[in-house]
Amino acid sequence: MPEAPSKEYPVVIAGAGWAGLATAVELSTHGIPVLLLEAARQLGGRARSIRSGDMIVDNGQHLMIGAYRSLLTLMERVRVDPKKAFLRLPLTLNMRRGSRISLYFRTPRLPPPLHLLWAILTAHGLGFNDRVQALRFGRKLPTLEIPASGDISVQALLHSEAQSPALIRKLWEPLCVATLNMHTGDASARLFLQVLRETFLDLCRHSDLLIPRSELSAVLPRPCADYLERKGARVEMGQRVTGLQVVNDTVRGVKLHGRDIAASHVVLATPHLISRRLMSHHAPLHTVCEQLAGLGNEPIATLYLQYPPRTRLPTPVVGLENTLSQWVFDRRVCGQPGMMAVVISARGEHTGMTADAVTARVAGELRRAFPGWPAHRHSLLVREKRATFSARPGIDCIRPDNATALHGLWLAGDYTATGLPATLEGAVRSGIRCANAILEQVR
Numbered sequence: 001m002p003e004a005p006s007k008e009y010p011v012v013i014a015g016a017g018w019a020g021l022a023t024a025v026e027l028s029t030h031g032i033p034v035l036l037l038e039a040a041r042q043l044g045g046r047a048r049s050i051r052s053g054d055m056i057v058d059n060g061q062h063l064m065i066g067a068y069r070s071l072l073t074l075m076e077r078v079r080v081d082p083k084k085a086f087l088r089l090p091l092t093l094n095m096r097r098g099s100r101i102s103l104y105f106r107t108p109r110l111p112p113p114l115h116l117l118w119a120i121l122t123a124h125g126l127g128f129n130d131r132v133q134a135l136r137f138g139r140k141l142p143t144l145e146i147p148a149s150g151d152i153s154v155q156a157l158l159h160s161e162a163q164s165p166a167l168i169r170k171l172w173e174p175l176c177v178a179t180l181n182m183h184t185g186d187a188s189a190r191l192f193l194q195v196l197r198e199t200f201l202d203l204c205r206h207s208d209l210l211i212p213r214s215e216l217s218a219v220l221p222r223p224c225a226d227y228l229e230r231k232g233a234r235v236e237m238g239q240r241v242t243g244l245q246v247v248n249d250t251v252r253g254v255k256l257h258g259r260d261i262a263a264s265h266v267v268l269a270t271p272h273l274i275s276r277r278l279m280s281h282h283a284p285l286h287t288v289c290e291q292l293a294g295l296g297n298e299p300i301a302t303l304y305l306q307y308p309p310r311t312r313l314p315t316p317v318v319g320l321e322n323t324l325s326q327w328v329f330d331r332r333v334c335g336q337p338g339m340m341a342v343v344i345s346a347r348g349e350h351t352g353m354t355a356d357a358v359t360a361r362v363a364g365e366l367r368r369a370f371p372g373w374p375a376h377r378h379s380l381l382v383r384e385k386r387a388t389f390s391a392r393p394g395i396d397c398i399r400p401d402n403a404t405a406l407h408g409l410w411l412a413g414d415y416t417a418t419g420l421p422a423t424l425e426g427a428v429r430s431g432i433r434c435a436n437a438i439l440e441q442v443r
């Protein structure tokens, strides 16, 4: 027999990643009681903290930017002060090739587009022609539009905008891999342009780097859970949704192992493959299931290396060129002196290497980049095989809306049609939009 909490909790949300949490907070703020069910024993989904021995690290080093408006608003709503939660820096690209600086680019506090203009003109490591081409491209940014159905690769876009191979290698390829988790040859130009526009065209502070000062779970998931408790919402951990209750093309609740829960609205804030599995038995949802099947997944690996505490980077983040290692983060920022998080985004040679081989290779690359460093003491490699959906050309054609073909069934997650790549901002924006769509119906 189904339990009958529908009066108590008319909305059930499956999945307490950042999208599910954002949906729950938004609905609770507007007085709608929600029940949030999370399969894992921990909140946060793909952006959570993990324990390894005495160490608490994240399941992957995350970086936010000042353009994450929905995320920053959500933080304020749940009473997290972004000034305390993040180290905020003007956008700084400190790239090295071996121990030499190959590119240094920093945006000053000037109104846009002057900040970008100044950063390009004063960048160390770019030739005269590269600067002119980068500026020309920057000038065209506000008007460059690529329709979803006519999408091309970032590489094709950069070639058509006469960006030189050196400029692509030093600037665009690292930015593309960092933001879209795909190499320029594979990534969607439409999504890349959207990221560049949101980062550079509006306010100068939108391009700031926001580096978490604490483990990820403390940045948002735990404050959200505290807020939800204060608002009378219920969060249940270790509760895996296994199916949907559907009558006459209307969702009536969810199924769990040994338990059914009735609800007027169900939000699947689960990863797209799981949402697809949960929806696949219901004929009206076949089209959306086919869409989700096409989204794909791309990996991100993070190698944590613990050095003696005095070891530090010259800037909180350093990029490495022509190496397996892409970005090195100094975890001193979040109270872990001597700990370096080395991020390797997208597919590549490392995907087929053992953890020991990746560690040895990366440690060697860091030794060459920072010759004075002592040997590391411990290491931990975290590989997320399904870190993001594949941000390939044309992907926006198959990203679903929050609403589905079943009355009362909704989708929230970074993969929905936000116009952004798989990011925390995309997840939160999707959750808030989903909540607002439900609020419209409830009212």
Ligand SMILES: Cc1cc2nc3c(=O)[nH]c(=O)nc-3n(C[C@H](O)[C@H](O)[C@H](O)COP(=O)(O)OP(=O)(O)OC[C@H]3O[C@@H](n4cnc5c(N)ncnc54)[C@H](O)[C@@H]3O)c2cc1C
Binding pocket: 014, 015, 016, 017, 018, 019, 020, 037, 038, 039, 040, 043, 044, 045, 046, 047, 059, 060, 061, 062, 063, 064, 239, 240, 241, 242, 269, 270, 271, 274, 300, 301, 302, 384, 386, 387, 388, 412, 413, 414, 415, 422, 423, 424, 425, 426, 427
């Ligand atoms: C290693 C790594 C590095 C990243 N770096 C960045 C970065 O620097 N900047 C950035 O902006 N983004 C980054 N991202 C992307 C970002 O983490 C994701 O876009 C975001 O966390 C997705 O949130 P979500 O809520 O949509 O999905 P998820 O986080 O996947 O949440 C889904 C939730 O559903 C739960 N669940 C699954 N099945 C069930 C079920 N049957 N019943 C109930 N619950 C269920 C899961 O346990 C999970 O908690 C990174 C991701 C990874 C993995």
